[in-house]
Amino acid sequence: MTHIVFAASECTPFVKTGGLADVIGSLPQALREQTGHEISVILPLYDQMDEAYRSQLIPAGTLNVPVGWRSQGAALHKLVRDGITYYFVENEFYFGRHGAYGYFDDGERFVFFSRAVVEIIQGMEERPDILHAHDWQTGMAVAFANIMMPDLKSVFTIHNIQYQGWMTHEAFYDLMNVGPEHFPGMEWHGMINCMKAAIFHADKITTVSPSYAEEIKQPYYGEGLDPLLNERSIDLMGIVNGIDTADYDPMKDPNLYVPYRTSRAKKKENKRWLQRELCLPEDGDIPMYAAISRFVEQKGFHLLERILDEFLQENVQVVILGTGDYAFEQSFAHFAGKYPDKMVTLLKFSEATARQIYAAADFFLMPSKFEPCGLSQLISLQYKTIPIVRETGGLRDTVLPYDEITGEGNGFSFANYNAHELLYTMRYSLLIYSRPELLKPLLQNVNKSRFSWKDSAKLYDGMYKELLTL
Structure with missing residues (x-):
């Protein structure tokens, strides 16, 4: 031995x-x-x-x-x-x-x-x-x-x-x-x-x-x-x-409003619950985008803050959880105040809240400048939430960009560290979300994604x- x-x-x-x-x-x-x-x-x-x-x-x-x-x-x-x-x-x-x-x-x-x-x-x-x-x-x-x-x-x-x-x-x-x-x-x-x-x-x-x-x-x-x-x-x-797939299991997670395995209806119940908790308009069909992270440059928040004004013109909701650089905290708090019906910024970290957001969101944002491996995109896939990532490090190795022709892929990605490439990718995800015949194979791939040890x-x-x- x-x-x-x-x-x-x-x-x-x-x-x-x-x-x-x-x-x-x-x-x-x-x-x-x-x-x-x-x-x-x-x-x-x-x-x-x-x-x-x-x-x-x-x-x-x-x-x-x-x-x-x-x-x-x-x-x-x-x-x-x-x-x-x-x-x-x-x-x-x-x-x-x-x-x-x-x-x-x-x-x-x-x-x-x-x-x-x-x-x-x-x-x-x-x-x-x-x-x-x-x-x-x-x-x-x-x-x-x-x-x-x-x-x-x-x-x-x-x-x-x-x-x-x-x-x-x-x-x-x-x-x-x-x-x-x-x-x-x-x-x-x-x-x-x-x-x-x-x-x-x-x-x-x-x-x-x-x-x-x-x-x-x-x-x-x-x-x-x-x-x-x-x-x-x-x-x-x-x-x-x-990741510890027994720990990050939406079917057994005690923090969730409704446990689920792959059911989109139950996932929407978690979304509606979170919307009530955060005083957002309650609508299970509004696409929800989430980010859970330390607010540091490595995580790509410069890109996100530059496109939020444009993206929040869409019929979407954005929920951000984390703490870090003061400038990012103030910027995201500003956008939440400017768009109170579309965005919530939670300047804290809570494991229970993080899991509730993973369970409620439709898309998870991770536009990192660099990312050795990343765990958040793996957790989001466990909670059947579609990751949107930049193609770097472990994000490239774990998130395959969706191809609507072949039906392959478990998320969305962009190559260059550029704010409008992120915006284009987020808008493309909205398009797929609005087309059930294109969304269905993507969700099937997400459901099959496993990253146990x-x-x-x-x-x-x-x-x-x-x-x-x-």
Whole structure:
């Protein structure tokens, strides 16, 4: 039996700030069920962890973690849940704070955590076979493991290359506790770069969709790391994320007004309920467009705000849920005030409200500038809501544009990062919506779309087996 240790900075249901937590919460379980591998997951113990889970933790020892000239103590805790062993690293100085990220010393915090990961692995009774680390926060774990445990195979997954864990070059001497010969493997453009260190030292590199794996080898998407990724091209592969289809199941979701499987009549009941809740005109036949996201440039909101005035001249409704950049919040609040019978902007995030919107909407908007994989379009398909996306990264790999001639496709897409291409695509979706004979085959394709972790887990398993033969 292969023993794989996952290292990550967040994981549902313990702590979540984004899609990374969903992946770490679901992929280990899928691997265990599909392959029988032994899976352990190492996480920081954040102050915000829910007491319901904190109370289940079992003490599992202590650690002395070297961080430069200091030795930082840490308590180790263990929790076994659904066959997965979770280890939590507790250190009040680094993790006893509100929120997981956003501190001036995030680099030092996750160098500490990365070194703790390797200390935990070295202390295990039986040495694991593979370390699988995720995003920059655990990038140095791959580097430390390669230096200190060269026989341990390692995989590094890039979830978003835009965030790399930069530190001044002095951090090498202040934090790393490795010889100067290892400086080149961690340095990039005069600074220490945690993601670069992982890409340099890992045996295999994955990212979260095949298209994104190709995109990040180009200067436009590579965020400065494209030369290194091209050097490691033979070891780089993309595997599309899945979602927990048992959790995102409109037939069993307790947040919905009416549960449904594929029934459009019941989906319209959810729409009418949401319209009442949001004080929109109640009409199940008005096409509803939704967006649920952080309000950041990456998500394509510049495009959306430029065409809302034109699009809201149509007989449509638009519902937006999220928070983020102040300018976007104000812009979407402005449009909601200008068109109170057609648009609602909810400046918050609520998981229950998000699911109610997925269930009510006819179309889901995701015009991203770049998107490594994206989970929202997968969730929208689970809730039988038609995605409208830009053809980038995982959006290209999961949403096939509808062809009214052949009847193929499960959504709508546009190629260029251009506001009026988005507007044209949204108007085209309106046309299809108004033509039942064209809408029917599209909805049938949406109903058949499945993105569980089952297929992705098989691809990861194949990669692990190949890695262990090297």
